[in-house]
Structures are given as structure tokens and as C-alpha cells.
Amino acid sequence: MxxxxxxxxxxxxxxxxxxxxxxxxxxxxxxxxxxxxxxxxxxxxxxxxxxxxxxxxxxxxxxxxxxxxxxxxxxxxxxxxxxxxxxxxxxxxxxxxxxxxxxxxxxxxxxxxxxxxxxxxxxxxxxxxxxxxxxxxxxxxxxxxxxxxxxxxxxxxxxxxxxxxxxxxxxxxxxxxxxxxxxxxxxxxxxxxxxxxxxxxxxxxxxxxxxxxxxxxxxVGEKSNRSFDLEATNPGGHSSIPVDDNAIYELADALVKVRAYKFPIRFNDTTRAFFAKAGAARSDELGQAMVRLAQDPADKAAEAIVSRDRGFNSMLRTTCVATMAEAGHAANALPQRAKATINCRIAPGEDQDTTRAALQQAIGDPKVSVTLVGRLRPIxxxxxxxxxxxxxxxxxxxxxxxxxxxxxxxxxxxxxxxxxxxxxxxxxxxxxxxxxxxxxxxxxxxxxxxxxxxxxxxxxxxxxxxxxxxxx
Structure with missing residues (x-):
């Protein structure tokens, strides 16, 4: 026809x-x-x-x-x-x-x-x-x-x-x-x-x-979706006699460390081809950095430029971000529990176990638990x-x-x-x-x-x- x-x-x-x-x-x-x-x-x-x-x-x-x-x-x-x-x-x-x-x-x-x-x-x-x-x-x-x-x-x-x-x-x-x-x-x-x-x-x-x-x-490929709960617990007590050992403060410190942590670059055939080809199609500083990074993932100067683009940064590595938080049980009581949900988009080659271990190491506080939660799609x-x-x-x-x-x-x-x-x-x-x-x-x-x-x-x-x- x-x-x-x-x-x-x-x-x-x-x-x-x-x-x-x-x-x-x-x-x-x-x-x-x-x-x-x-x-x-x-x-x-x-x-x-x-x-x-x-x-x-x-x-x-x-x-x-x-x-x-x-x-x-x-x-x-x-x-x-x-x-x-x-x-x-x-x-x-x-x-x-x-x-x-x-x-x-x-x-x-x-x-x-x-x-x-x-x-x-x-x-x-x-x-x-x-x-x-x-x-x-x-x-x-x-x-x-x-x-x-x-x-x-x-x-x-x-x-x-x-x-x-x-x-x-x-x-x-x-x-x-x-x-x-x-x-x-x-x-x-x-x-x-x-x-x-x-x-x-x-x-x-x-x-x-x-x-x-x-x-x-x-x-050609995608990241995996996993969520973790960070939780700090404490006996609590009366707010008129505060102590430094506070569940909200412990959780806040942990969240600051999660924010600061950068997972390492993990290229695969798809992403390496993407950055090389998409970078070559550009005529700006970002494009040049994309090409250099595809050739050498250890190029820190190129990584810094490419990572400024939030989409490209997410393609380079696993990312974890705080999406929900809840804490305390009364305005006049020290918190007995503080919890935040961290949503991670995991790069191919990694899984929930390696990601959880990385979060625990970045937080460095055994009093803050890191627990896998939510719907589990296959990796x-x-x-x-x-x-x-x-x-x-x-x-x-x-x-x-x-x-x-x-x-x-x-x-x-x-x-x-x-x-x-x-x-x-x-x-x-x-x-x-x-x-x-x-x-x-x-x-x-x-x-x-x-x-x-x-x-x-x-x-x-x-x-x-x-x-x-x-x-x-």
C-alpha cells in the first residue's frame, strides 16, 4: 500500500x-x-x-x-x-x-x-x-x-x-x-x-x-528503584531537661552526611556511548567535559562540570535523596523516634545491599538504622x-x-x-x-x-x- x-x-x-x-x-x-x-x-x-x-x-x-x-x-x-x-x-x-x-x-x-x-x-x-x-x-x-x-x-x-x-x-x-x-x-x-x-x-x-x-x-537500560528508612530512637523524656542525645539531631546529622555523599561513577556500555556521542554533538564546555569523562572516568575536573547537570549527574552514578521525614510525638517531649525515607536510584552493577552498605558507611553512626522498605522491583x-x-x-x-x-x-x-x-x-x-x-x-x-x-x-x-x- x-x-x-x-x-x-x-x-x-x-x-x-x-x-x-x-x-x-x-x-x-x-x-x-x-x-x-x-x-x-x-x-x-x-x-x-x-x-x-x-x-x-x-x-x-x-x-x-x-x-x-x-x-x-x-x-x-x-x-x-x-x-x-x-x-x-x-x-x-x-x-x-x-x-x-x-x-x-x-x-x-x-x-x-x-x-x-x-x-x-x-x-x-x-x-x-x-x-x-x-x-x-x-x-x-x-x-x-x-x-x-x-x-x-x-x-x-x-x-x-x-x-x-x-x-x-x-x-x-x-x-x-x-x-x-x-x-x-x-x-x-x-x-x-x-x-x-x-x-x-x-x-x-x-x-x-x-x-x-x-x-x-x-x-538501553535503566536504574533500579529502592527506598530505605533511616531511623534514630531514644528513650525521650521531658523537654524542660534536654540532652544532646536527641533522636532528631542524630537523624539530621545522618541526613546531612547522605546529602554530602557522592556515589562513584559507574559507566556501562550505554552510558559511556551516551556521554561520548551526546558530548561530541555539543560545542560548549559541558560537551567537551562529557567526552573527556567518557574517555577517563577519573577526570575530576570533567566530572565536576558534568555533575552540575542534574540529569547527567544521575546517569553517572547511583543517587540517594531524602523524600519524607517524621519525628517526635509531642511538642513538650523529647523525641523517642525520628525517621526519614531515602529514595535511591541504583546504577546497573550495584544493588540494594551495596547501596545500603554505602549509606551506612557514609552515615557512620550505628545508632541510626538503615532498613530496606517499600515495593521491590527486580534489579x-x-x-x-x-x-x-x-x-x-x-x-x-x-x-x-x-x-x-x-x-x-x-x-x-x-x-x-x-x-x-x-x-x-x-x-x-x-x-x-x-x-x-x-x-x-x-x-x-x-x-x-x-x-x-x-x-x-x-x-x-x-x-x-x-x-x-x-x-x-
Whole structure:
């Protein structure tokens, strides 16, 4: 069919007209239909506090059934004890007996949003000044809509992929408070989602803040998320007769030491390639320092320059930061207990044990306990920098974004990719759409995504999935 090429040309025209402006781009009829799919997802509340992923999964299944998928190609799953946390697996069979399947992964759930805090209703799809607004607009319902749209287009067009294409839309990535769908599938239905590799969130482009796309990235690895409680205890007593042995003071001293401690640089193939390539693309002092540091991690002068950028600093090393604190039991009593939560994002090659030991050594006070707490995802495993994955994406980036480099990167956050590695599915965060340097309100207020990012990203991901699906 000629339509996909025409769509790509139209997408390039959208891109060349600018990043985000007050003038919204004129959309083709198929793009209008895609916008309605995206709108339906955003206006389906999937937060853990007030929403239902199951409803969103059922709506997406209905779209795919209307496109021609049969009941045996669609699996809507949920547990009786968690009826709101369901998901969907869809399968488009391949023609090859030797090519292994690929998996498109996406989470339906979003971070909770309070209407009183937002300028706009977070669960209303609003178009304004070249952006689409709504909770999930950026994280990650644009990509979920693109996955569903691509699966539907493939079926309608009669596309016969060499490798089977699977899509898993799950719940619980953002909170995991009740059920994580990716974890449940990996542990209970591994054959249903078995694949040679998976495509996920975590990659994408970045603008210069004025709408110009300056980089595209492929996420190849991520950090692990662990939290620790620091706690000091004391018999307490009457506040009129204070003593230096005070639980709050002990905890405060420990927190100051945690703040001052810098974990050592830990490069891997992905981050070393990132700093070398991203640094070479810059012409400033920071870029030069990035290149030098990739060549020599012991270059302290280069480290000092690169570490001033909070994002780059987090890519270099494990980071731990205080996020919550509580202490005391009465205004007129010495504290019997003081506790703070430290959230750590652990670099590949380290784990909770090495991180806990480093914190204990930095604090240097046996009276302050360091205890692992909270949800425990598997420790992230960095997938290989596979040319079979990188080359199709590089070719498409060159076509869609001439002159923009595709750079392998490690996410400083955590995704559901961690649940796929234990069952042998390396997972990559793909390029395509893009965001602004301010993060576009993801996990925060007034979340948004540029209209051009959504529409160009849709075409890019369609072409990327087709390229992988036709590999031998």
C-alpha cells in the first residue's frame, strides 16, 4: 500500500513546520480518528485512586475487534481481588516459523491528579496552544494510543508480518499499590508475552525548549528503584531537661552526611556511548567535559562540570535523596523516634545491599538504622546494544529528523522493563515523539504533549514496528 509512505511524508511536513506553536496543525481524517482514540484514553481515568485500567483495556480491545481481531487474538485479563487493574494482550500472528515474536509494552495507569491543583481538568482532553493537555498525555497514553493504532492499521491493511507482533497494555506501573500487570503476566502467563525483545517507553526526543528537536534517544537500560528508612530512637523524656542525645539531631546529622555523599561513577556500555556521542554533538564546555569523562572516568575536573547537570549527574552514578521525614510525638517531649525515607536510584552493577552498605558507611553512626522498605522491583538488567535493534531506528531517525543524532541512553527512572528481563525479554525504550526540557508536566501539574510530537510519533512508531516485524 502507498498510504504509509504518504503518511510519513505528511509527518515530515508536520515536523518541518515547527515544534509547538499557537497554531495547531491541520490534521488528515485518519489523524483526527487517532486523536479521538488518544482523547478516549486520556478521558478514561486510570489512576489508582479514582480510575479503572480494566475499563481502558476493554475499550482498546473493542477498537481492535472492530479492526478485525478475533477473540482468540485478544486477551483481557484481571484478577477478582483487583477488578480495576486489568489489562490487554493482543496478538497479530507472523508468517515466519523461525522469526521470534516482538512485544509492544505500555502501561495504562497514570499518576493520581487532583482537580484543585490543576489549571485544567486533568481527565479532560484539552487542545491549547499547540499542545494536548491531560493526565497521561505524556506518560504514557500517547505511546499506548500509537501501539493500538498501529495494531489496528496492520490488521485493516492486511499486513502479514514475518515475526508475530504482540502488544501488552498493563496496569500498576505508576503505583503498584494493588497489582502490577507486567509482573503478573511475566510470572503467570510468560508464554502469552514471550518475545525476542520488547519496545517500551523511556526513549524519545528532546527539544531545545522552542520546539526544535535536537536529540532522539533509544533507552538501553535503566536504574533500579529502592527506598530505605533511616531511623534514630531514644528513650525521650521531658523537654524542660534536654540532652544532646536527641533522636532528631542524630537523624539530621545522618541526613546531612547522605546529602554530602557522592556515589562513584559507574559507566556501562550505554552510558559511556551516551556521554561520548551526546558530548561530541555539543560545542560548549559541558560537551567537551562529557567526552573527556567518557574517555577517563577519573577526570575530576570533567566530572565536576558534568555533575552540575542534574540529569547527567544521575546517569553517572547511583543517587540517594531524602523524600519524607517524621519525628517526635509531642511538642513538650523529647523525641523517642525520628525517621526519614531515602529514595535511591541504583546504577546497573550495584544493588540494594551495596547501596545500603554505602549509606551506612557514609552515615557512620550505628545508632541510626538503615532498613530496606517499600515495593521491590527486580534489579534492572541492561540489555545489549544490539545492532538489530539500533539500525532500523537509526535509519528512521535520519529520515524523520535529518541531522538529529540517535543516542543510546540509560533512564534514571524505572519502568516495567524490569519484570521482563527475568523471563528473557530485553526491553528498549524507543525514539519517535519528543518532549520539552521542562518534562511537560509528567507526574506533575498540567501534563501535556505537543500535537506535532503526538502525530509524528504515531507515524514513526508505525514505521519502526513494521521494520522490526519484517526482520528475518
Amino acid at each position: 502507498k498510504y504509509p509512505f504518504a503518511a510519513a511524508v505528511s509527518a515530515l511536513a508536520l515536523l518541518s513546520s515547527g515544534g509547538a506553536s499557537a497554531q495547531s496543525p491541520e490534521l488528515r481524517p485518519d489523524q483526527v480518528a487517532f486523536r479521538e482514540l488518544y482523547k478516549e484514553l486520556i478521558e478514561t481515568d486510570t489512576s489508582v485512586a479514582t480510575g479503572s485500567c480494566t475499563l481502558a483495556a476493554e475499550k482498546m480491545a473493542a477498537h481492535l475487534k472492530a479492526a478485525g481481531y478475533t477473540d482468540d487474538q485478544l486477551t483481557v485479563f484481571k484478577l477478582d481481588q483487583f477488578p480495576l487493574d486489568g489489562g490487554l494482550v493482543a496478538i497479530l500472528p507472523g508468517s515466519s516459523k523461525t522469526a521470534k515474536p516482538m512485544l509492544l509494552l505500555g502501561h495504562l495507569d497514570v499518576v493520581n491528579a487532583r482537580r484543585a491543583d490543576w489549571e485544567r481538568d486533568p481527565y479532560k482532553f484539552i487542545e491549547e496552544n499547540g499542545y494536548y493537555y491531560g493526565r497521561g498525555a505524556s506518560d504514557m497514553k500517547a505511546m499506548v494510543a500509537a501501539w493500538v493504532d498501529a495494531m489496528a492499521r496492520f490488521k485493516k491493511e492486511g499486513f502479514k508480518p514475518k515475526r508475530t507482533i504482540k502488544m501488552a497494555l498493563t496496569c500498576g506501573e505508576e503505583s503498584g499499590a494493588r497489582m502490577n500487570g507486567a509482573q503478573w503476566l511475566a510470572e503467570n502467563k510468560p508464554d502469552l508475552i514471550a518475545a525476542e525483545f520488547a519496545l517500551n517507553e523511556g526513549g524519545g526526543g528532546r527539544t531545545d525548549g522552542t520546539g526544535k528537536v535536537v536529540t532522539q534517544s533509544m533507552q 534492572a538488567v541492561t540489555p545489549p546494544l544490539d545492532r538489530k535493534i539500533m539500525e532500523p531506528a537509526e535509519k528512521l531517525v535520519a529520515r524523520y529528523f535529518p541531522g538529529v543524532p540517535l543516542i543510546p541512553t540509560m533512564s534514571t527512572g524505572a519502568t516495567d522493563a524490569t519484570y521482563l528481563a527475568p523471563i528473557g525479554i530485553p526491553t528498549y525504550g524507543v525514539p519517535g515523539g519528543w518532549g520539552d526540557p521542562d518534562g511537560n508536566g509528567s507526574h506533575g501539574l498540567n501534563e501535556r504533549r505537543a500535537i506535532r510530537s503526538v502525530m509524528v510519533g504515531r507515524e514513526f512508531l508505525y514505521d519502526l514496528v513494521k521494520a522490526y516485524a519484517n526482520q528475518p
